Amino acid sequence: MNIPKILTLIIIQVLIFHTNNTKSSSTPDYTTLVYKGCSKQAVSDPTGAYSQSLNTLTSTLIQQSSRSKFYKTTTGGPQSTISGLFQCRGDLSSGDCYNCVSKLPQISDNLCGKVSASRIQLLGCYMLYEVSGFTQISGLQMLFKVCSPTNVAGSGFEMRRDTALQVMVNGVNAGNSHGFYTTTYQGVYVLGQCQGDLGAADCGLCVKSAVEKAQVECGSSLSGQVYLHKCFISYGYYPNGVPTKSFGYSSSGYSSGSGQNTGKTVAIIVGGTAGVGFLVIMALFVRGLKKKDDDF
Secondary structure (H helix, E strand, O other): OOHHHHHHHHHHHHHHHHHHHHHHHHOOOOOOEEEEEEOOOEOOOOOOHHHHHHHHHHHHHHHHOOOOOEEEEEEOOOOOOEEEEEEEOOOOOHHHHHHHHHHHHHHHHHHOOOEOEEEEEEOOEEEEEEEOOOOOOOOOOEEEEEEOOOEOOOOOHHHHHHHHHHHHHHHHHOOOOOOEEEEEEOOEEEEEEEOOOOOHHHHHHHHHHHHHHHHHHHOOEOEEEEEEOOEEEEEEEOOOOOOOOOOOHHHHOOOOHHHHHHHHHHHHHHHHHHHHHHHHHHHHHHHHHHHHHHHO
16 A cells, blocks of 8 residues: 555645635625615516617627626617616626626516616626616715724724725826726725716716715724715725735625625635544554554
């Protein structure tokens, strides 16, 4: 029995299993639902013209999402005109953007049904559509907010956060930001993004308004996200370093408590498996050495 060879193979398998599970448990899910906005006005569609126009619209948006982070278009005839758009986060790859946008039409249909307007926001993208003549709202109107239940008042956190947010406001005001800007200041990660067809000046005003709302609504919360009609901002505190792609998933309260604990449970199980595996390996190794000694 070749104990050293078996020992090497087992060690490799344990390490691969541990690495793969660690990676999967820490990967943020950009397709997580943040919020839905469904018009209360249902659409009567006896001829199927509305459904046909909507299907054409969503198919076009999905197709364009493999080539662009933002796209806006209008489809349908005089009696069934529908305008819509999608936007992905500026740090999503083309493939991730496409995967994210591809899920939006089905989610909208499941959550909203046939309505005159729908907006579905995932962590990595959103889609909006509305029939012709739908009432317009201000680009600065707040649609949704979420603030972490953890507060850190009096620790100097708010000063660090506000400094980071101000740098972000200045960043989106710059003409070369393309309406998307992220930065980190002393462990505070902030992100701001405007709707793709918003000019730099209007983008700056929108993000500034979102920041002011976050400061009031979230106070000293450890993390927060504020979504206005034309822009959104997000901030979070990462004392151990900002993840490569921070979606605000684990710290924002989007996932349930059980969902947040799943990664920890997996880590404990994998760690335990690795520990048991190590003991088994050592036992086999010692047993093999003892057998060799007996053979001599």
